[in-house]
Structures are given as structure tokens and as C-alpha cells.
Amino acid sequence: MVCPLVVLMAVLLAFVSGHSPPNSDTGCDVVVLRLENMVADLTKRVDDLENQRLADTMYISGVIQEMKEVKDKNRRLERKLDRILKMKSDGRTKTIDWRIDSTKYESQTNLQSATFENQSDTRVPTLDQKANGNTSIVLDENTDSDSIAEEKEVKTDDTSTSKNQGRIRRNSSAHSTILAPHQMNRVGQQKPTAFFTTLGHTLNDVAREQVIIFESIIVNNGGHYDEHTGVFTCDTEGTYVFSWTIYTINGGYIHSDLVKNGNVFASSLAGDQNFNEASSTTAVVNLIPGDKVWTRITASSAGADVLASKSSLCGFKI
Structure with a gap:
């Protein structure tokens, strides 16, 4: 009576676990052996799952620790950044206060000197x-x-x-x-913004939209003209005068523009079919800090060159 019951249980376990049912002719010993193997296999799976759970728990703990370290580092960086910004803000405030005090002191000094002289x-x-x-x-x-x-x-x-x-x-x-x-006279006057530069080498066969870089600087008060890019950057709001000269060889012509922040506000034409010819153009424009001004080629004949030394650009604040 016990043997058939064991066989029935073995068949059910084999069906659940996917194993083939035992042969009824092998007897109870074979069934018990299979049951032991199945139990051992299930125990091994449980152990593997437990080991995997422990490994996942350790990995999650490591990730949480790394997140805490990153948060602590971010907080330190934020405090450091706040200190730097505060120091810069205090420095700008002190600079502005010093300039205001210097200007007022100069006016007082000039008034005192003029009164005693007169x-x-x-x-x-x-x-x-x-x-x-x-x-x-x-x-x-x-x-x-x-x-x-x-x-x-x-x-x-x-x-x-x-x-x-x-x-x-x-x-x-x-x-x-x-x-x-x-x-007396502690504050001196700064040099007005002005620059004058010429073309250091001949530009051969210029193309449309090509920026003309006048790299041979003669005067650059304030350093607002960049000889590497050919761009003048405004630092002080006001009215500025710009003048540029383009000299080309005979047989060619060159159209050029004076550009403010990408918008053309003055143009020039140099050259014709018969003579070497230069063209000079002057323009006046209002600028605010951050405005950029440069010259560029609008159109040209094939093989037209811009000659060095004789081509120039200048600008100054009035």
C-alpha cells in the first residue's frame, strides 16, 4: 500500500519538475533515489538564488555608498563655488567703489587747484x-x-x-x-579707444563672405581689435568711426562691406578693368558693449587680389 503511494508522489513531482515519470517495474528504491536527486537539485537552486541575492545586496550597498560620496562632493563643490562667486562679487563692488571715489577725488582736486590758481x-x-x-x-x-x-x-x-x-x-x-x-592728480586719464592696422600679406583670389584680416597693427589703444580674427569688439558704449581701404590690381574688382554683428552698414567698391585702383570708405555707427565690427568680401572678379600694405582698416570712438 505504501509503495503505490510513493510511486504516485514520484510521478507528481516528476511532472511538476519536468522529469519523466518513473517506471513502475523499477520499484520503490529507484523512486526514492529520484526523489533524493530532485531534492538535491532544488536545494542547489535555492542556494544559487541565495548567493545571487547576497551578491545583489552587496552591489546595491556599494552603489548607495557611491551615491552618498557623490552627494557629499557636490555639496563641497557648491560651497566652494558660492565662496568664489561671493569673492568675485565683492571684488567688483570694491573696484566700482574705488573708481567712483577716484573720480570724485579728481574733480575735487581740479576744483581746488583751479580756485587757487585763479x-x-x-x-x-x-x-x-x-x-x-x-x-x-x-x-x-x-x-x-x-x-x-x-x-x-x-x-x-x-x-x-x-x-x-x-x-x-x-x-x-x-x-x-x-x-x-x-x-594731487592721482587718477590719470585713459587713452581713448582707437586702432589702425594694415594688411600684412596679399590676399590672392579672394572669395565671397571672406573676412579681411588686417594683421599688421600700428595702433591698438585698449586692445579691442583682434589681429587674429579681424574683429573689433566694443567695450564702451558710444559713437565710433570706421574707415577701410581696399587696393586691388588691374583687371579685377572687389566689393567689400563693413559689418556689425553680421549686418552690413557700409559698402565699398575697388578696381575696374583698366587701372590699379583703391577705394576708401568711412562710416559712423553707434555701438554698445559686446558689439562686433569687421570687414568682409561681398563679391569679386575671378583672380582679384587685395594688396598688402596699401589696404588698411582703422576705427576710433568719438
């Missing part, structure tokens, strides 16, 4: 008098070039051997600063 009755104290404190020259920190200053006559100390009188120039404000001689 008044012939002003008595200039000697070095000895300055050392003894007989007279002083005072300039208010808040004085602008348009402010009205007061002039008061101050008598020197009665105990001094010389009864000289001096003039003191002060503003109505109570806050004053002594103007030292070595502080």
Missing part, C-alpha cells in the same frame, strides 16, 4: 608755515565739482614771528579731510 590775492603758505600749523588747506570729502565753497580768512597765531595771513577753503559740511600734496 585767485591772485591768495597767499600760499611756506613749508615752515605748514609745519608750524599757521595755515591749512582743507577739502571736504563730499565736495563735488558743482558745489559752492566758502573762503574765509584765518589769522595765524599771534605768538608767531611772522604775522602772515592765509586763506582757508572749506565746504559748509563739518566733515573735512586735509589734502596732501602727494595726493
Whole structure:
């Protein structure tokens, strides 16, 4: 009775696991052996799945750790970037404040100098008098070039051997600063934006849309013209004058344009069929910081050349 039941169970397990059912003639021993093999196979599969689970768990743990390290690194980089941006912002603010203070100080200095030069009755104290404190020259920190200053006559100390009188120039404000001689004209004027450059080598058989690069720089105040690209970049808003000359050989002609940010605002034609000919054109344009200006070829005859040295470009702010 037990043997048929075992055989039935073996058949069911074989059907579920995909094995062929046991032969009824082999007996219970064969069935038990097959059952043991099946159990061993299932146990091995369970062990493999457990090992795979452990490997996946370790891999996920490693990924999580790497993500934490990346987040920590990103936070450090963000703090470093914030410090750098703050330092740059503070530096720009200090530069602007220094320029404002320098401009105001220059206007004060010019006003002080002009007043003392124009008044012939002003008595200039000697070095000895300055050392003894007989007279002083005072300039208010808040004085602008348009402010009205007061002039008061101050008598020197009665105990001094010389009864000289001096003039003191002060503003109505109570806050004053002594103007030292070595502080006069501390801020110099910058050179105006201007450049002049020529063509260093002949451009042979120029093509349409070709940029003319005048690489032989003679003057480049401010360094806003790039001899490598042939492009002038505006730094200060204002009105600018540009002039360019194209010289070509006989038998050819060249159309050229002056371009602002890709838009043509002046054109020129040089050359004809009979003579060597040059063409010079001047244009005036308003620019803002970041605007770019350059010259380019619009059209030309076959084999037309732009001659070196005689072709040039210049520009300046008015």
C-alpha cells in the first residue's frame, strides 16, 4: 500500500519538475533515489538564488555608498563655488567703489587747484608755515565739482614771528579731510579707444563672405581689435568711426562691406578693368558693449587680389 503511494508522489513531482515519470517495474528504491536527486537539485537552486541575492545586496550597498560620496562632493563643490562667486562679487563692488571715489577725488582736486590758481590775492603758505600749523588747506570729502565753497580768512597765531595771513577753503559740511600734496592728480586719464592696422600679406583670389584680416597693427589703444580674427569688439558704449581701404590690381574688382554683428552698414567698391585702383570708405555707427565690427568680401572678379600694405582698416570712438 505504501509503495503505490510513493510511486504516485514520484510521478507528481516528476511532472511538476519536468522529469519523466518513473517506471513502475523499477520499484520503490529507484523512486526514492529520484526523489533524493530532485531534492538535491532544488536545494542547489535555492542556494544559487541565495548567493545571487547576497551578491545583489552587496552591489546595491556599494552603489548607495557611491551615491552618498557623490552627494557629499557636490555639496563641497557648491560651497566652494558660492565662496568664489561671493569673492568675485565683492571684488567688483570694491573696484566700482574705488573708481567712483577716484573720480570724485579728481574733480575735487581740479576744483581746488583751479580756485587757487585763479585767485591772485591768495597767499600760499611756506613749508615752515605748514609745519608750524599757521595755515591749512582743507577739502571736504563730499565736495563735488558743482558745489559752492566758502573762503574765509584765518589769522595765524599771534605768538608767531611772522604775522602772515592765509586763506582757508572749506565746504559748509563739518566733515573735512586735509589734502596732501602727494595726493594731487592721482587718477590719470585713459587713452581713448582707437586702432589702425594694415594688411600684412596679399590676399590672392579672394572669395565671397571672406573676412579681411588686417594683421599688421600700428595702433591698438585698449586692445579691442583682434589681429587674429579681424574683429573689433566694443567695450564702451558710444559713437565710433570706421574707415577701410581696399587696393586691388588691374583687371579685377572687389566689393567689400563693413559689418556689425553680421549686418552690413557700409559698402565699398575697388578696381575696374583698366587701372590699379583703391577705394576708401568711412562710416559712423553707434555701438554698445559686446558689439562686433569687421570687414568682409561681398563679391569679386575671378583672380582679384587685395594688396598688402596699401589696404588698411582703422576705427576710433568719438
